[in-house]
Amino acid sequence: MLADLRLTDFRNYQQAELSPAPGLNLIVGANGSGKTSLLEAIYFIGSGGRSFRGGRLSRLVRDGADAATLFARVEIGENHHRLGIRRAPGGIQSLKLNGATPGALSDVAALLPVLALHPQSVELIFGPSALRRRFLDWGMFHVEHSFLPVWKEASAALKQRNALLRSGRVTPRELGYWDQKLAASSDSIERLRDGYLQRLKSRWLEAMALLAPEIKGGLVLQTGRREGESYLDALARSRDEDLRRGFTHTGFHRAELKITAGGSLARDRVSRGQAKIMAYGLVLAQLPLIQEAGKVCTLLVDDLGSELDQTHRATLLGFLAAGSHQTLITAVDREHLDPAIDEHKGAAARMFHVEHGRVQRISDDP
Numbered sequence: 001m002l003a004d005l006r007l008t009d010f011r012n013y014q015q016a017e018l019s020p021a022p023g024l025n026l027i028v029g030a031n032g033s034g035k036t037s038l039l040e041a042i043y044f045i046g047s048g049g050r051s052f053r054g055g056r057l058s059r060l061v062r063d064g065a066d067a068a069t070l071f072a073r074v075e076i077g078e079n080h081h082r083l084g085i086r087r088a089p090g091g092i093q094s095l096k097l098n099g100a101t102p103g104a105l106s107d108v109a110a111l112l113p114v115l116a117l118h119p120q121s122v123e124l125i126f127g128p129s130a131l132r133r134r135f136l137d138w139g140m141f142h143v144e145h146s147f148l149p150v151w152k153e154a155s156a157a158l159k160q161r162n163a164l165l166r167s168g169r170v171t172p173r174e175l176g177y178w179d180q181k182l183a184a185s186s187d188s189i190e191r192l193r194d195g196y197l198q199r200l201k202s203r204w205l206e207a208m209a210l211l212a213p214e215i216k217g218g219l220v221l222q223t224g225r226r227e228g229e230s231y232l233d234a235l236a237r238s239r240d241e242d243l244r245r246g247f248t249h250t251g252f253h254r255a256e257l258k259i260t261a262g263g264s265l266a267r268d269r270v271s272r273g274q275a276k277i278m279a280y281g282l283v284l285a286q287l288p289l290i291q292e293a294g295k296v297c298t299l300l301v302d303d304l305g306s307e308l309d310q311t312h313r314a315t316l317l318g319f320l321a322a323g324s325h326q327t328l329i330t331a332v333d334r335e336h337l338d339p340a341i342d343e344h345k346g347a348a349a350r351m352f353h354v355e356h357g358r359v360q361r362i363s364d365d366p
């Protein structure tokens with residue numbers, strides 16, 4: 001859980017600090033004041049250098065500054081960890097974990113599981129399959145200990161096989177070797193994904209029953225293999241095409257998480273508002289799974305109101321306020337979140353006001 005954050009030269013912030021409560025936090029401010037940027041900063045440091053908004057990462061650095069710097073103090077039970085990241089327009093200059101350079105980016109990403117609900121979340125429904133894979137893999141990374149080593153092994157095998165395909169010096173023996181490696185690790189990933197998906201699906205359906213019972217959602221993982229076909233057989237089948245195109249067409253990297261509504265592909269059927277609720281439901285379904293793995297999630301909610309009617313917004317707010325995760329919600333006006341917040345944990349929410357890149361705490365408690 002995030003205890004403190006210090007930002008320097010990040011977006012429109014020259015210097016700012018934020019100490020969110022463990023539970024619910026509300027961040028209010030006018031358009032363009034810096035609310036999204038604050039959530040973006042938390043996401044950036046928690047993910048070891050990613051943003052949830054589109055656009056170039058070089059724009060994270062405040063206009064005219066050399067680099068953006070973020071420091072965070074993260075609490076895990078009794079323990080405290082210090083994270084630091086410095087990003088210049090050209091890329092990350094330094095990443096620190098408790099004062100030292102971490103062995104791997106995953107060491108940083110494991111500390112602060114951050115999930116975000118924001119206007120682009122609908123891309124989970126409408127966007128490319130890589131986004132849905134990344135979404136699934138993010139949850140598995142936090143929940144399944146064995147996922148990261150298997151995923152690294154699979155990625156290395158895929159890289160080597162693709163390099164060989166493009167080398168123009170392919171021998172059947174060498175290709176066969178990488179086929180074996182890729183097939184075995186793809187099998188392992190698929191088993192882990194299947195198990196995780198069953199758990200995710202049941203949480204998602206619970207969330208959907210509350211958030212939008214009118215949508216009959218479904219989730220299926222498709223692998224691109226034919227009925228009864230092993231990964232090894234599928235790799236052999238696509239070998240000629242792989243050689244022609246210099247790319248591996250079968251494996252863990254081609255899995256598709258199919259999201260349906262009323263039996264049809266959701267993206268061909270649902271409205272934008274409904275897609276948003278389905279996507280939010282998917283993100284929220286990860287929360288209890290992360291919690292069951294003994295971790296506390298930091299949930300960032302940007303611009304909750306847009307595209308949702310009053311009923312859906314109130315139900316969603318109730319859902320957000322009820323969990324034991326840390327939540328930060330932005331709004332242009334506090335009234336936009338009433339009355340749902342008051343009904344739940346309104347009195348216990350910590351409030352911040354943002355104005356021209358300055359953050360001020362405006363409530364005393366909790």
Ligand SMILES: Nc1ncnc2c1ncn2[C@@H]1O[C@H](COP(=O)(O)OP(=O)(O)OP(=O)(O)O)[C@@H](O)[C@H]1O
Pocket residue numbers: 010011012029030031032033034035036037038059060061062063303332
């Ligand atoms: N690299 C940068 N340097 C300086 N200012 C920037 C930079 N990138 C973005 N900004 C500005 O930062 C301000 C805050 O943007 P942000 O998206 O955080 O606002 P917001 O409070 O979420 O607004 P809204 O309510 O309209 O969504 C904007 O005025 C934006 O133009």
